[in-house]
Amino acid sequence: MNKLNWLIFPLLWQCQLTQAPSMASETDQVLSAVITTDRISSNHFCDTVLDEDGNSYLATFVKQPTGEDHLAILKLSPRGEVVWQLGKGQAGRATAISRSPGGDLWVTGFFAGRLELGGATLSAPVGNRIFLARLDADGHCTALIGSEGDGLAFNIHVNSRGGILLNGTMGQSLAFGDVRLRQAAAESAFLALFSAGGEPQWIRPLQGDVHRMASDEEGRFYLTGRFHDHFHFGTDTLLTSGSYDSDGFLLALDPGREVSWVRQFGRMGTIRYGYRTQEAGLDLIVRATDEIIVAAYLDPQPTGLEQLGPRDETLADLALLTFDGQGRLLRTETVVEHVLGGVPVAFVEDARGRRWLAGIGKDYIKPLGRAVPLGERQLFLFARDASGRPDTLILPEHGPNTMIRAANAGQAGLVFTGHFQQYLQAGDQRITNDGRHGIFYWRTGSGDQ
Template sequence: MAWSRSLVLGDSEAPHTVVAPDGDVLVAATYREPLDVGGGPLPFNHVSKQPHLMVARFSPDGALRWAHGWVPREGAARARVGGLAVDRDGNAWLGGTSAGFELSSERLPEGPFVARLSPQGAVERVRGFAGDGALSVQAVAADGAGGVVLVGDFTGRRDFGDATREAGPGGRAAFAVRLDADGATRWSRGWAAGAEGLVTARAVAVDLFGGIHVAGGYAGAVSFGGSTFVTVRQRTPFVLKLSPEGDHAWSRDFRGAEGMANAVAVGPDRVFVGGNFSGRFYFHGQAHAAGGYQGFLAAFSAGGQQRWARSFAATASALATDESGQLTLAGTHDGGLELGPGRGRTPAGLYVARLLPEDGASLWVRGFTHPGAALARAVSVDPGGHTLVAGALTRALPEETPYPRPQDGFLLRLRP
């Protein structure tokens, strides 16, 4: 352990985090209780029942550089942080749902939004997506050209700037939208599974050539631009690749599995997908079966060919690659962790594992225990090989609170 920070949020949402090009650590979260992350109390409305919004920046050593808190408008929709990314210039891009947040003269309009913040945390660009129904931003990734790609899901109709897209009656559709450095839409894509169908995009990663990789789950019948996928499961994991211009390159699903792809990462000639499943799927000629939900990690070539897969008795929640191409995976387990070199019974809790990209073999695994439930939300690796993990812990002791499922956040930084 290099350092850790606790975030007493009192909210049901886990924090997001990302490493900036200079090694700084950015974190975004919602909070329902008075909060101080080291620079003094953040703005807080004791009367409001809505969650507040916090964005903070720490040095590589964990020292706070700045922190900003936004107060919600009373009566606004439930706020959440959907994704956080840092572009090549060090600007932070934040996506999610705003509760009409206000900070001094700055305002984030109510509803789905994406905002660009300067390296000092000043809001420079804000835009929304007009329409009806619900829209959830699930992930944000820098595109390497100063802009970002957002993915998520929506119901009803939404104007993404280049087109108005529809989810269909009773259905939920996935979307991807690429924005330039000023927040203007370059292009958008939508994928629906017809009436009562579901498609959701939960993760996005951009490779060195600008290829965009999206992972999530679907139910019903859907085409991402190639063959039509059909499942009778409640949700089946998928991954797809788009060109920098948004054209379909390839798409794959995990036929026979019921579950969700939660994370995607890219390396040299590799695309890695992590998630949870039950049932059975075949990958590279090998069967993977789970009676109850467990994790999977699969590797494709840049062209979409199957390379290898692992399944294990743990969740696969967050995934990252580093400059050497190695994988870092984070999740939770119930005591039967199978990822470490010395497999065996270990206390249930959070784990972080470093894996080889060639076959998924484990280099090391680190476990952390907690009296209650734990969740890994995001993992990043800086140029020096340090691993940053963000997540949430249920409160160990029962406390009187008017909020459902209160959790507190954490940041961990591990040495290489």
């Protein structure tokens, strides 16, 4: 259990860290417990988007005491209050959500048995089927699309033209309408493109795990994640040093021109547990300046003092890799050293141009090379200002199994969501859950703060 107090440091790197009373006034900060759930263990747990009025929309699931997952799609007010909720009592998971240029919500996930949203119904006689639902801001379902064939959906993104890109895993056959993909492998990843109205355009195999998707103003999609041994999409193939070596990738995809480009990143690390490295692209920001910034795990730089024996947990460097629109790597910056690898990381830019990274550290972390002591397993948020200088480090007080899973920024400020156990404290606000697990909503600051 984490015993640290809530700390917020404005980082004056030439001086000693000093504690600030708060990051924002109490009226600008909201922390609420949204839903109680059983233990969370999924890599793809929740996703969130914001509208212009500061409302948040959340795609997630609630694990029942029986072990069954139930869908949960929610709208939260800027105060963290539940406005509406869909999916109660329905077996499955809502895993990702995106918002169209016209304000529609597109939610994806998977279900078992029967799914009913807004009077529309889908059925899965056996196994899990993928769903794609279009909702309005009031929670009315205006379209519900289901897959034929087993599958799990994990990521969705709507670009500036309304095109919808879907990612997940499939069995040997997957179809949406008349568009079908057959594979020899028992399970593999896929990408599927839909029109703005939800009509399927194509389904293609993808050898790699996608962690996050985004797009630029022209509608080009960008995907980051990881692969081992080989990555293949379209005519492009990347290779690692072997089946036990994982590297990160950044894929640029113009739906009208196949693959635009794909890039690989990673270090040759020290062999532990039979794995050389566990590197991955985790999240990304696409900037109007034609820059794509990827938050990634990289294997720590070798010091010559590494121990080759087993260790309890994998430690990594949390780095930012900046690419231009043609895929040229402009720079690689190690931002936070000594973080726990293998756990989700959130990366978001606020209205002031500050870039926030949320992750987990153990015992200590080193933001920009400076050691900061932590608890045994500590959530942290680290921000740099628009010029790249250290700005803020937040170490909230929390119980075990607490993690930020998704983040977004808008006029209402920064919104983080994830799961906690027992308690979580942000400033003077504290939520508790009688020792159980819960899903939290945390908004801090205003859009111009």
